[in-house]
Amino acid sequence: MTNTTTLRASGGPNWSHRLKDAGFWAEWAALVGLLVLVIVFQALNPTFLSPGNIASMLVAAAILVILAVGQTFVIATAGIDLSIASVMTLGAVVFGQMYQAGLGLGVASLMAVVSAGAAGAVNGVIVARGKITDFIVTLGMLSAASGLALILSDGKPVTVIDPLLLRLSTTGIGIFGWSFVIAIVVAVVAHVVLFHTRFGTHLLATGGSPESATAMGISTARIKIAVYLISGLLAGLGAILLVGRIGAAEPAANTAFLLNSVAAVVLGGVSLFGGRGTIVGPFFGALLLIALVNGLTLLGVSQFYQPLAVGIVVVLAALLMRFQK
Amino acid sequence: MTEQPQVAEKTAQPPRDVLLSCDDVSLSFGNVRALVDVSLTLRPGEITALVGDNGAGKSTLVRCVSGIHRPDRGTITFDGARTDFHSPEDAREAGIETVHQNLALVEDLTVWQNLFLNREIVRRLGPVGLLDRRAMQSRAREMVATLAVNVPAVGSRVRRLSGGQRQAVAICRAAGFSSKLVIMDEPTAALGVQETARVEELVFRLRDEGHAVLIISHNFAQVIRLSQQVWVMRAGRCVGGRRTAETTGEEIVGLVTGAIGS
Structure with missing residues (x-):
């Protein structure tokens, strides 16, 4: 976390200048919201900030952080990847099949990332070259990838018990589980x-004003393909962590991951119209969503209320940002 | 791969009489003959105006020069060499910069990011190239300081700039990177009186820095104020050229409307 913030500070203009920028507050709204939640939950239930609970929250947040990073890249170009969770499911199933076939952890992981990356690349090519709306293309891929996952797995989960994978999801450095460490690395690199x-600047230019980007010689089609490819590859990485966490490769829908990845990006102050975004924002947005669900569970609130709470928080955050402008 | 743009050359080659010449340039879109045997020349170090009614072919001609369109027939010679631009990038590399009517700025990026858009200065760290933000910011400050007086800090986002300030940023971008010819498509069409005056000052400063300027304008008073040479287009043809000093606004209007034959 410190790493990301220092990078941001050293690269930008001076602080007094930044404080006047509405985007600055949108960027940190998720962190402020997270702190408020932490204080409230800690006041209501002192076990909330116990090392054990923090550790389990961070591990639970790892996959969502990785997906939110992928989603951020796509949304920053004014697109949206609705297929991100089902592509992760596809990656997990491919992992399971490879592992079951005895190809080992390395090959299974590689194929999970490659297959998910391929699905992302297909999204990108159809959006960029076929000039079809992101929404429709990725909605199609949502269905296609889930279907493919069902076909490959014949609808059955595959149990994956691998000592290395188990260590990945159960051990770590202090309260930071390895999966969360991986998520941090992904966020910092992103x-x-x-x-x-240059790619990042061209990406933001493509999202902010495709006509201007094209006029300056930037290939917006290549940028579009690249962001969907990245989103797919990160979904593949998420798939490996998911299999490690569950101990099985399931052809499940994982709809919550899709909604929460978009929600984390929105909470993180990234404009859905593209051209404007950070990684820090969605990172804290993902932590906020996980803390919300975890806190409600600790307080004994029925699981049925949790999606409702998430929905309310996301819409409230979007409204707040609207008024900021 | 490091892209280190050079400072605009003030001491260019020995003055030639002609920087750009279009000879019998024609272009049709289907049955529409947008340009018919257009011939005109531009001198280095001058401001040349291109006037004509809507649909006269001014923008189409400019798009041929800046590499967006390719003429069906005719030749365009720039800086002593025959050109064959396949893209705006080719034209930019040859030294022709265009300030588009929509300015081609990205609102959510900062002034310096826009100035260096797709020409970012990169530091190589092994296989990865990281942006040299500091170098670009200080170069951007220089670019802005030499030309525009009214542009705020280069770190501010373009979204927060006024119309005139945006125009100034777009012109600064075109003037940098050692361009020899800067083309402006109606640079003051959307501006108020004061901002128009500022942009006109900027155009003069561009010329004084050694750039040739080709300006499309509908404002005849402005054409008389700014330019040394005027070319008039009507219905896809170039119907006349005058030294500005030797003509009047009435004569230009006459040429534009066809009241005066060429």
Whole structure:
């Protein structure tokens, strides 16, 4: 976390200048919201901030952080990846089939990432070259990837018990589980890519004003393909962590992951119209959503109320940001 | 791959009489003959105006020069060499920069990010190239300081700039990167009186820095104020050219409307 914030500070203009920028507050709204939630839940239930609970929250947040990063790249180009969760499911099923066939952890992981990346690339090519709306293309892929996962697995889960994978999801450095460490690395790399490479600038230009980007010689089609590819690859990485966490590769729908990945991005102050976004925002947005669900569970609130609470928080956050402008 | 743009050359090659010449340039879109045997020349170090009614072919001609369209027939010679631009990038590399009517700025990016859009300065760290933000910011400050007086900090987002300030940023971008010819498509069409005056000052400063300027304008008073040479287009043809010093607004209007034959 410290890593991302220092990078941001050193690269930007001075602080007094930044404080006047509405985007600055949108960027940190998720962090402020997270702190408020933490204080409220801690006041209501002192076990909320116990090391054990923090550790389990962070592990639970890892996959969502990774998906939110992928979603951020797509949304920053004014697109949306509705297929991100089912592509993750596809990756998990491919992992399971490969592992079951005895190809080992390495090959299974690689194939999970490759298959999910391929699905993302297909999204990107159809959006960019076929000039079809992101919404429709990825909605189609949502269904296609889930279907493919069902076909490949014949609808049955595959149990995956691998010592290394088990260590990945159960051990770590202090309260930071390995899966969360991976998520942090992904977020830091994504931040550097978005704000410190030509690709990142071209990505934001493509989202902000495709006509201007094209006039300056940027290939917006290539940027579009790249962001969907990245989103797919990260969904594949998420798939490996998911299999490790559940101990099985299931052809389940994982709808909550889709909704929460978009919700984390919105909470993180990334504009759905593209051109404007951070990685820090969606990162804290994902932590906020996980803390919300965890806190409600600790307070004994029925599971049925949790999606309702998430929905209310997301819409409230979107409204707040609207008024900021 | 490091893209280190050079400072605009003030001491260009020995003055030639002609920087750009279009010879019998024709272009049709289907049955529409947008350009018919257009011939005109531009001198280096001058402001040349291109006037004509809507649909006269001014923008189409400019798009041929800046590499967006390719003429069906005729040749365009720039800086002594025959051109064959396949894209705006080719034209930019040859030294022709265009300030589009919509300015081609990205509102959510900062002034310096827009100035360096697709020409970012990169530091190589092994296989990865990281943006040299500091270098771009300080170069952007120089670019803005030499030309525009009214542009705020280069770190501010374009969204917060006024119309005139945006125009100034777009012109600064075109003037940088050692361009020899800057084309402007109606640069003051959407501006108020004061901002128009500022942009006109900027155009003069561009010329004084050694850039040739080709400006499309509907404002005849402005054409007389700014330019040294006027070319008039009507119905896809170039119907006349005048030294501005030797003509009047009435004569240009006459040429534009066809009241005066060429």
